[in-house]
Amino acid sequence: MNNKIPYKIYLKENEIPTQWYNVRADMKNKPAPLLNPGTLEPMTFDELRPVFCDELVKQELDDTTPYFDIPDEIVDFYKMYRPSPLVRAYFLEKELDTPAKIYYKFEGNNTSGSHKLNSAIAQAYYAKKQGLKGVTTETGAGQWGTALSMACSYFDLDCIVYMVKCSYEQKPFRREVMRTYGASVTPSPSDTTNVGKKILEEFPGTTGSLGCAISEAVEAATSKEGYRYVLGSVLSQVLLHQSIIGLESKIALDKYDIKPDMIIGCAGGGSNLGGLISPFMGEKLRGEADYQFIAAEPASCPSLTRGVYAYDFCDTGMVCPLAKMYTLGSGFIPSANHAGGLRYHGMSSVLSQLYDDKLIEARSVEQTNVFAAAQRFARVEGILPAPESSHAISVAIDEALKCKETGEEKTILFGLTGTGYFDMVAYGAYNDGTMSDYIPTDEELQKGFDSLPNVNL
Ligand SMILES: *Cc1c(COP(=O)(O)O)cnc(C)c1O
Numbered sequence: 001m002n003n004k005i006p007y008k009i010y011l012k013e014n015e016i017p018t019q020w021y022n023v024r025a026d027m028k029n030k031p032a033p034l035l036n037p038g039t040l041e042p043m044t045f046d047e048l049r050p051v052f053c054d055e056l057v058k059q060e061l062d063d064t065t066p067y068f069d070i071p072d073e074i075v076d077f078y079k080m081y082r083p084s085p086l087v088r089a090y091f092l093e094k095e096l097d098t099p100a101k102i103y104y105k106f107e108g109n110n111t112s113g114s115h116k117l118n119s120a121i122a123q124a125y126y127a128k129k130q131g132l133k134g135v136t137t138e139t140g141a142g143q144w145g146t147a148l149s150m151a152c153s154y155f156d157l158d159c160i161v162y163m164v165k166c167s168y169e170q171k172p173f174r175r176e177v178m179r180t181y182g183a184s185v186t187p188s189p190s191d192t193t194n195v196g197k198k199i200l201e202e203f204p205g206t207t208g209s210l211g212c213a214i215s216e217a218v219e220a221a222t223s224k225e226g227y228r229y230v231l232g233s234v235l236s237q238v239l240l241h242q243s244i245i246g247l248e249s250k251i252a253l254d255k256y257d258i259k260p261d262m263i264i265g266c267a268g269g270g271s272n273l274g275g276l277i278s279p280f281m282g283e284k285l286r287g288e289a290d291y292q293f294i295a296a297e298p299a300s301c302p303s304l305t306r307g308v309y310a311y312d313f314c315d316t317g318m319v320c321p322l323a324k325m326y327t328l329g330s331g332f333i334p335s336a337n338h339a340g341g342l343r344y345h346g347m348s349s350v351l352s353q354l355y356d357d358k359l360i361e362a363r364s365v366e367q368t369n370v371f372a373a374a375q376r377f378a379r380v381e382g383i384l385p386a387p388e389s390s391h392a393i394s395v396a397i398d399e400a401l402k403c404k405e406t407g408e409e410k411t412i413l414f415g416l417t418g419t420g421y422f423d424m425v426a427y428g429a430y431n432d433g434t435m436s437d438y439i440p441t442d443e444e445l446q447k448g449f450d451s452l453p454n455v456n457l
Contacts, residue, residue: 007090009252011083017247018070020240022059023278024350025066026285029357031236031349032324034060035311040455043321051218053228055126059237066282068240070122071129077121077154078244081110086252087416091380093400100403102396103260104416105249105276106383111177114341114386114418115272116147116232119241123230124151133226134158138188138213141167141340142174143386143418144232149183159183160227162190162216166207167340174422188213195219195317210344211330215317233269234314234323234348242275249413250279258411260291262399265415266391267295267304267362268341270348276415277360284359293360294399295351296391298370300438301334303327303347304355304362308449310456312346322453325352331451335438338367338426341388345448365394366437371430373397374420386418387426 024030033042048057059068070078089102107115127135134157139145145161152159161183168175168187178185188208189196195215199206206212214231221229232238253260263280265273273295283289295304303326313330314320327346328334334343347355354360374390376397377383385393396414403410420427429435 005088005256005258007088009086009088009255011248011252013079013083015251016075016078016083017244017251018075019067020070021243021247021278021282022062022066022068022240023243023274023281024063024236026282027353028285029353030063031353032311034321034323035455037313037318037322037453050222051229053123053126053130053132055129056123056237059240060235071125074122074125081117082244083248084109084245086249089381092377095376095380096397096400096404098400098404099407099409100400101409101411102400103258103411103413105245105413106416107245107272108383108386108416108419112143112147112150113421114143114147115242115245115275116144117150118244118275119232119238119271120144120147120151121154122241124148124155124157127228127230128155128157132157132228134160135228135230136160136162136217136221137230137232138162138164138210138217139167140164140210140213140343142171142178142422143341145178145183145185146174148230148232149178149181152183153181160217160220161185162188162213162220164188164208164210164213170425171422188216190216192216193219195319199316209316209333211316214315215319218315218319233271234344234346236348236350238271239274239278239348239350242271243278245272245275245415246278246280249276253413259289260413261410262292262294263413264294264296264392264395264399266342266388266417267297267347267351268388269344269346270351272415272417274348274351281354281359294395295355295360295362296395297362297364298342298391299364299366300440301328301343301345302364303345305364306445307347309352309356310452312452314346322455323349325349326355327452328445329448329451332445332448335440338387338423338429341386342391363395365391366439368430368435368437370394371427371435375430383416384420385416386420387423389415389417392416
């Protein structure tokens with residue numbers, strides 16, 4: 001490699017950004033506000049306070065402040081695993097024989113194995129600062145619960161995790177990581193909450209869903225003194241915290257005068273993609289530069305590419321505020337797609353608005369293609385990617401191969417959100433050739449749309 005751009009571009013510790021960037025401040029069309037499901041009026045600070053920590057409510061409701069200082073305690077924690085490397089994928093480029101230049105920002109270099117720790121530590125910090133005893137949350141595949149349990153143990157906070165029952169049973173290792181960090185993990189639905197009991201009565205034997213676990217975690221937080229609920233994706237505050245990914249990427253690229261043409265990320269609730277693109281999107285919104293942004297989502301849970309832009313419930317129990325987003329309907333039950341982190345019915349309201357304004361594009365990718373891309377990537381770049389992250393790899397490879405056809409030397413940046421060590425059952429199915437692709441029919445999607453609340457004019 002006698003190229004002047006190193007394989008890994010590392011920043012120095014003192015180059016870690018000390019402010020998060022809030023892309024909403026530069027959006028002309030602001031994301032639609034959260035609505036109170038009873039009054040259909042925008043949720044106020046006082047209405048959100050019983051659920052979320054005060055400082056996080058302020059961040060959630062702030063559409064105008066462009067930069068937020070990152071408290072020193074959080075920067076100190078970031079130093080344990082950040083800055084994360086920006087890697088030039090020389091080996092993948094060679095494998096694809098493409099003139100495209102490919103870079104990826106790798107967020108899997110921490111024990112939780114994903115970018116989720118960037119927001120978990122911020123949310124735990126504000127809970128501690130407010131003098132709370134603990135936080136409650138849900139986890140699907142387990143990455144968020146793992147990240148939060150690490151963050152809570154750092155600040156000595158109680159961490160109560162409702163884990164979707166099928167994951168609780170199928171992913172005992174994630175469960176044990178959380179318990180090792182001191183979290184208590186309850187399979188959801190459970191009989192520890194009223195909403196859980198109701199769901200169990202109605203659907204005995206159900207293996208749960210993310211929407212149902214959210215309802216239980218919110219009830220647990222609001223019915224216990226000194227507890228608040230925290231969420232690992234979708235919310236605007238989470239995108240704000242994840243802007244650290246994009247800010248670091250931009251500093252590293254600027255050092256070598258590299259300007260990406262295209263930025264790609266996988267999209268579940270939208271937090272890593274939103275965080276990665278934020279500073280670049282800010283430049284685009286202010287008319288300073290132009291980039292192409294692409295969201296990669298599973299064909300089995302296609303909220304952007306086949307969803308509708310409407311107010312919807314964030315959870316199954318309908319206890320949360322209504323959010324306007326690209327959604328498949330809270331009643332949509334995705335098939336057992338292996339990329340657990342991408343199985344949410346809705347999408348961040350920030351990304352939804354940007355998508356509706358045609359500032360970002362979206363592609364849906366089928367599961368076997370995703371694993372083919374994951375395997376190809378692992379064999380040349382060495383990292384074993386998470387299935388979620390591999391959606392972005394798949395789209396990046398497609399784009400690099402298009403460059404091969406046209407001869408264009410585009411610069412592609414994608415987010416590699418995490419590692420896949422806990423997903424070896426899925427890799428096994430791919431290796432055995434037993435993995436299948438599931439794409440919902442229009443009729444199946446209609447059932448989800450029929451569950452939309454009746455507030456959309
Ligand atoms: C949770 C998760 C995602 C998806 O969440 P976003 O909020 O859309 O970023 C992607 N990759 C990994 C590794 C995850 O754990």
